[in-house]
Amino acid sequence: MLLNYLRLLLLPFSLIYAMAITLRKKLYDWGLMRSVTADLPVICVGNLAIGGSGKTPTTEYLVRLLAEYKVAILSRGYGRKTKGFIIADDAATAETIGDEPLQYYQKFENVTVAVCEDRVKGIEKLKHSHDLIILDDAFQHRAIKAGFNILLFEFRKLGTLQFLLPAGNLRDVFSSRKRADVLLVTKSPVPLLHVAQQASINELQPNDNQKVLHSYLKYGELQHLYTDEQRSLESIKDHEIFLLTGIANPAPLIEELEKYTKTIKHEEFRDHYAFKTEDIKKFKSAFQSSAKNEKVIITTEKDSKRLKAVGFEDLLVNLPVYFLPIEVDLFEEDKVTFDELILTYVKSNRRNR
Structure with a gap:
């Protein structure tokens, strides 16, 4: 309002x-x-x-x-x-x-x-x-x-x-x-x-x-942020998803992920947002605090380019963090x-x- x-x-x-x-x-x-x-x-x-x-x-x-x-x-x-x-x-x-x-x-x-x-x-x-x-x-x-x-x-x-x-x-x-x-x-x-x-x-x-x-x-296969590992969206069915986005309109992505799970915790930033270390630390803490065993971090392909900036790898490298490619x-x-x-x-x- x-x-x-x-x-x-x-x-x-x-x-x-x-x-x-x-x-x-x-x-x-x-x-x-x-x-x-x-x-x-x-x-x-x-x-x-x-x-x-x-x-x-x-x-x-x-x-x-x-x-x-x-x-x-x-x-x-x-x-x-x-x-x-x-x-x-x-x-x-x-x-x-x-x-x-x-x-x-x-x-x-x-x-x-x-x-x-x-x-x-x-x-x-x-x-x-x-x-x-x-x-x-x-x-x-x-x-x-x-x-x-x-x-x-x-x-x-x-x-x-x-x-x-x-x-x-x-x-x-x-x-x-x-x-x-x-x-x-x-x-x-x-x-x-x-x-x-x-x-x-x-x-x-x-x-x-x-x-x-x-x-x-x-939507393509989930791609690990730091390795060549890929996994299907079907493989995250009923997982708890921690979604990190800095794009203009994440709604279509959320709709796609909701086909596989209803548990989505979304941390949303503005388009082209330059992620800061404190942002990633806070997001990582929320992920690690979750008691659910089957959980995964997902971001967009565009956001992955900024998340791979120097300084973030030490925070994310050991986590199940993936980006989801899209095509038209x-x-x-x-x-x-x-x-x-x-x-x-x-x-x-x-x-x-």
């Missing part, structure tokens, strides 16, 4: 914010602020809200789809403690490049991962040695004009009242969706009923040249459409190298 009152108090500031970003949007649309077009395929994965819509697994889907090309992923590197253009290498950490870029780097050995707050500068440094660039979370970065924009909307939030910052989580006006080539509804239920699919289309009101497509989450996939007809749109765009715009 207090949060709702606070939102009401912040609404005037959201109105000011809306006016500012609408003006900025118009300045770009009128050509008074310059957008740079790159001479190679550039695919942007973005959203209108702050975090939680599935940009990371969607980017990973694109990397797998485009495996025959020399791909670079360019991110701002949110949460890093560095500045400027950096290409990820074996010395990279979540502090130097950010947790999501580190995840990309460690997952895809044939992909270049770079961070730069100035996307134009980043593309300039990458374009001569790559076939295409994927921009992670750059839909609002109008200084660069991507050739193909994928805009994500979380299924469960469609049809709900959302406010612009600071009263809500939207960082862009809803009309900006008209710039996108594909409106991808993420975290859809399985199976997806036709009536729900049509409701998404009605809500998003696409242009004639826009596609509204639907994706869903797939699209429903059959949507998958065919999406893949064809992406591959056609890249083939049609690829430079002769």
Whole structure:
């Protein structure tokens, strides 16, 4: 209730914010602020809200789809403690490049991962040695004009009242969706009923040249934080789960884990939170204080990159601590459409190298 009152108090500031970003949007649309077009395929994965819509697994889907090309992923590197253009290498950490870029780097050995707050500068440094660039979370970065924009909307939030910052989580006006080539509804239920699919289309009101497509989450095997050990979700049935997250929206993960147990003790931090030693000590103490024999610690793949920072291993190494990888996939007809749109765009715009 207090949060709702606070939102009401912040609404005037959201109105000011809306006016500012609408003006900025118009300045770009009128050509008074310059957008740079790159001479190679550039695919942007973005959203209108702050975090939680599935940009990371969607980017990973694109990397797998485009495996025959020399791909670079360019991110701002949110949460890093560095500045400027950096290409990820074996010395990279979540502090130097950010947790999501580190995840990309460690997952895809044939992909270049770079961070730069100035996307134009980043593309300039990458374009001569790559076939295409994927921009992670750059839909609002109008200084660069991507050739193909994928805009994500979380299924469960469609049809709900959302406010612009600071009263809500939207960082862009809803009309900006008209710039996108594909409106991808993420975290859809399985199976997806036709009536729900049509409701998404009605809500998003696409242009004639826009596609509204639907994706869903797939969960992999639990992976130990420090070893190669894997175990199935079925193996933790009826266990007590100590869940540690620092992501924007842990709700889908909790729903998945509740299929196997109803005993979940969740320690939740904000998105990209830099875990502190005291946080881990407190969490470990709660875990060790539990009298239940069958218990396990679970975190997300993104959080695992920050938990593996120097200093935490001594606290966690002897504990049953796992992260749960996720992937996205699209429903059959949507998958065919999406893949064809992406591959056609890249083939049609690829430079002769």
